[in-house]
Amino acid sequence: xxxxxxxxxxxxxxxxxxxxxxxxxxxxxxxxxxxxxxxxxxxxxxxxxxxxxxxxxxxxxxxxxxxxxxxxxxxxxxxxxxxxxxxxxxxxxxxxxxxxxxxxxxxxxxxxxxxxxxxxxxxxxxxxxxxxxxxxxxxxxxxxxxxxxxxxxxxxxxxxxxxxxxxxxxxxxxxxxxxxxxxxxxxxxxxxxxxxxxxxxxxxxxxxxxxxxxxxxxxxxxxxxxxxxxxxxxxxxxxxxxxxxxxxxxxxxxxxxxxxxxxxxxxxxxxxxxxxxxxxxxxxxxxxxxxxxxxxxxxxxxxxxxxxxxxxxxxxxxxxxxxxxxxxxxxxxxxxxxxxxxxxxxxxxxxxxxxxxxxxxxxxxxxxxxxxxxxxxxxxxxxx
Amino acid sequence: xxxxxxxxxxxxxxxxxxxxxxxxxxxxxxxxxxxxxxxxxxxxxxxxxxxxxxxxxxxxxxxxxxxxxxxxxxxxxxxxxxxxxxxxxxxxxxxxxxxxxxxxxxxxxxxxxxxxxxxxxxxxxxxxxxxxxxxxxxxxxxxxxxxxxxxxxxxxxxxxxxxxxxxxxxxxxxxxxxxxxxxxxxxxxxxxxxxxxxxxxxxxxxxxxxxxxxxxxxxxxxxxxxxxxxxxxxxxxxxxxxxxxxxxxxxxxxxxxxxxxxxxxxxxxxxxxxxxxxxxxxxxxxxxxxxxxxxxxxxxxxxxxxxxxxxxxxxxxxxxxxxxxxxxxxxxxxxxxxxxxxxxxxxxxxxxxxxxx
Ligand SMILES: Nc1ncnc2c1ncn2[C@@H]1O[C@H](COP(=O)(O)OP(=O)(O)OP(=O)(O)O)[C@@H](O)[C@H]1O
Ligand SMILES: [Mg+2]
Numbered sequence: 001x002x003x004x005x006x007x008x009x010x011x012x013x014x015x016x017x018x019x020x021x022x023x024x025x026x027x028x029x030x031x032x033x034x035x036x037x038x039x040x041x042x043x044x045x046x047x048x049x050x051x052x053x054x055x056x057x058x059x060x061x062x063x064x065x066x067x068x069x070x071x072x073x074x075x076x077x078x079x080x081x082x083x084x085x086x087x088x089x090x091x092x093x094x095x096x097x098x099x100x101x102x103x104x105x106x107x108x109x110x111x112x113x114x115x116x117x118x119x120x121x122x123x124x125x126x127x128x129x130x131x132x133x134x135x136x137x138x139x140x141x142x143x144x145x146x147x148x149x150x151x152x153x154x155x156x157x158x159x160x161x162x163x164x165x166x167x168x169x170x171x172x173x174x175x176x177x178x179x180x181x182x183x184x185x186x187x188x189x190x191x192x193x194x195x196x197x198x199x200x201x202x203x204x205x206x207x208x209x210x211x212x213x214x215x216x217x218x219x220x221x222x223x224x225x226x227x228x229x230x231x232x233x234x235x236x237x238x239x240x241x242x243x244x245x246x247x248x249x250x251x252x253x254x255x256x257x258x259x260x261x262x263x264x265x266x267x268x269x270x271x272x273x274x275x276x277x278x279x280x281x282x283x284x285x286x287x288x289x290x291x292x293x294x295x296x297x298x299x300x301x302x303x304x305x306x307x308x309x310x311x312x313x314x315x316x317x318x319x320x321x322x323x324x325x326x327x328x329x330x331x332x333x334x335x336x337x338x339x340x341x342x343x344x345x346x347x348x349x350x351x352x353x354x355x356x357x358x359x360x361x362x363x364x365x366x367x368x369x370x371x372x373x374x375x376x377x378x379x380x381x382x383x384x
Numbered sequence: 385x386x387x388x389x390x391x392x393x394x395x396x397x398x399x400x401x402x403x404x405x406x407x408x409x410x411x412x413x414x415x416x417x418x419x420x421x422x423x424x425x426x427x428x429x430x431x432x433x434x435x436x437x438x439x440x441x442x443x444x445x446x447x448x449x450x451x452x453x454x455x456x457x458x459x460x461x462x463x464x465x466x467x468x469x470x471x472x473x474x475x476x477x478x479x480x481x482x483x484x485x486x487x488x489x490x491x492x493x494x495x496x497x498x499x500x501x502x503x504x505x506x507x508x509x510x511x512x513x514x515x516x517x518x519x520x521x522x523x524x525x526x527x528x529x530x531x532x533x534x535x536x537x538x539x540x541x542x543x544x545x546x547x548x549x550x551x552x553x554x555x556x557x558x559x560x561x562x563x564x565x566x567x568x569x570x571x572x573x574x575x576x577x578x579x580x581x582x583x584x585x586x587x588x589x590x591x592x593x594x595x596x597x598x599x600x601x602x603x604x605x606x607x608x609x610x611x612x613x614x615x616x617x618x619x620x621x622x623x624x625x626x627x628x629x630x631x632x633x634x635x636x637x638x639x640x641x642x643x644x645x646x647x648x649x650x651x652x653x654x655x656x657x658x659x660x661x662x663x664x665x666x667x668x669x670x671x672x673x674x675x676x677x678x679x680x681x682x683x684x685x686x687x688x689x690x691x692x693x694x695x696x697x698x699x700x701x702x703x704x705x706x707x708x709x710x711x712x713x714x715x716x717x718x719x720x721x722x723x724x725x726x727x728x729x730x731x732x733x734x735x736x737x738x739x740x741x
Contacts, residue, residue, distance in 0.1 A: 011404050012411045083411045237436045238429050331423050
């Protein structure tokens with residue numbers, strides 16, 4: 001058995017928001033609901049996070065809690081909203097959840113990831129079924145923390161999650177662990193027990209225009225493309241406007257498949273374009289483009305694929321990780337992502353998710369995990 | 385009192401709810417402004433992107449179109465080249481055949497030519513004998529008299545020498561043709577050899593005899609020879625003959641074309657040869673329509689032709705140029721006056737060794 005309760009509030013006042021949320025969660029329990037074992041907290045950047053964690057701890061002192069700041073939240077309770085707070089509590093008597101924390105990612109992301117894994121596994125010698133993570137998304141090569149997790153857990157171990165965000169300020173985001181508000185950290189859950197799960201991932205962007213080669217890269221930025229200023233590539237399409245994340249670079253792999261990396265700024269003087277991760281030099285790239293329709297079709301694909309692949313009878317919860325650029329591009333239509341999830345699950349499935357600076361997951365269970373951008377990842381969890 | 389408390393509590397709750405509502409609305413207002421700015425910027429970017437992508441597509445489309453045209457031209461050139469190659473393949477196969485046939489004909493022709501003299505002698509002797517009989521047995525027996533009349537012996541005796549003479553002329557002509565044929569193909573001479581160029585010119589003219597001769601639709605083309613004293617020239621005779629063939633063929637084409645336009649103009653080809661210093665000069669002029677100055681510069685380009693598809697491939701002069709300039713270290717030039725005619729001048733060194741040094 002796996003049960004979740006979700007509390008979701010739009011109240012910008014931290015005190016009222018968290019009390020409203022706790023109330024909502026309690027309302028969803030009945031007399032034979034066991035105590036919650038874990039909590040996932042997703043919060044907009046402007047809340048008083050410490051106060052919120054304290055209140056949660058006071059109410060549920062024994063839960064494992066992780067989470068982070070986001071660029072938009074979604075749940076089956078309030079659908080899509082910005083500047084809101086969502087707490088998801090997990091209840092189960094046959095599934096165990098253990099939490100882990102690693103720090104100082106900007107110093108050494110790989111070591112930080114290893115520390116989180118060690119911490120999360122603790123004395124447990126069993127192999128976990130799944131890893132759910134929320135890590136820092138700014139100020140270092142966020143791809144490296146995913147590679148770090150893969151290094152200890154194995155390339156094909158199922159890792160899902162997203163990196164924390166700060167509403168496009170690109171200054172500082174926060175992670176939550178127990179009663180601690182952190183920055184520059186990675187938090188994770190290991191899930192043990194008789195768990196069923198499936199995933200789907202899609203984005204909707206199409207590479208267009210000229211194929212170019214990354215000829216010089218620095219940490220989290222591209223200096224030269226085809227031997228010229230990196231910004232030249234975008235200038236030839238955007239007529240001198242800042243490269244913006246709606247027009248990511250499609251990075252081609254040897255197989256001909258591509259993944260996306262979004263520019264978050266540029267330097268006119270040096271011609272560099274800044275990203276949230278390192279990019280591989282000497283790879284072929286193309287500017288990619290998507291319409292709102294493409295983006296929403298990908299949302300449906302992502303959910304439908306996960307739903308079709310679910311190995312059990314019925315999932316108990318859907319966790320959603322959507323790129324912040326999808327929200328930005330969709331604007332007033334962002335809510336349609338949630339509406340599609342409702343529709344395709346026939347309104348029966350509780351779901352929770354957030355808009356992130358980077359989605360983590362494999363193309364399919366057992367596939368290679370990577371940090372994605374511009375995607376919508378659906379993770380379905382259940383016990384039957 | 386209790387009622388008052390209740391109302392107060394309700395009011396307080398209402399105020400709390402309104403405050404919350406107010407907080408949320410305030411936050412949303414802040415949000416919607418930044419979001420709107422973002423959306424507007426995006427809108428502008430999308431416009432630019434689309435515009436530039438369309439431009440990209442258009443350029444690549446026109447590049448593709450140009451490439452398509454270039455490919456079509458190349459294909460056409462290749463096809464022409466192919467047919468020319470097939471033609472020259474056929475020509476050389478024909479050359480082998482002709483040379484073989486010529487060689488085979490040569491022997492029996494020798495018997496005939498060699499024996500023709502004997503036949504003449506024998507017949508003359510038999511005629512003498514017949515005359516002697518006629519003198520000694522006069523009048524002859526009736527049966528012989530009848531035979532003399534039915535075979536028209538008088539006419540027969542008169543005609544036989546003429547028949548024999550024309551047979552001799554015919555055989556001599558055959559010998560000449562066979563010699564030209566084997567001379568033209570010159571299979572025996574793959575390497576540079578000292579030859580008499582007049583022989584090559586003559587055998588080429590012999591092969592073109594039919595075209596020069598005219599037909600019911602056009603008069604004969606006059607060939608004027610102004611041959612000087614030429615030393616033997618060290619050359620690849622077969623290849624040079626190919627050059628003569630091309631230039632003379634073009635001259636005939638030009639004259640025929642001109643005749644079709646202005647029928648009373650006499651068709652004339654002049655061939656002049658001379659030796660000067662270390663070189664020999666062969667000048668071939670025609671009274672055709674000439675070549676405009678604009679076209680003269682393209683004359684030696686491969687595939688340049690003004691002739692209808694299927695007739696000319698435009699390779700004749702470019703191959704000739706290659707043979708004269710590259711294979712013989714000579715010169716090939718053209719001088720033409722529109723409406724008056726064209727002159728091609730071939731200059732080749734007498735000795736290839738001299739040309740090398
Ligand atoms: N004597 C000439 N008088 C006028 N035009 C000539 C003469 N000789 C060559 N030309 C022009 O030069 C062109 C090229 O001649 P060339 O011999 O290279 O090719 P062609 O005769 O057209 O074709 P091909 O010889 O391959 O059958 C001719 O098409 C013709 O227009
Ligand atoms: Mg020709």
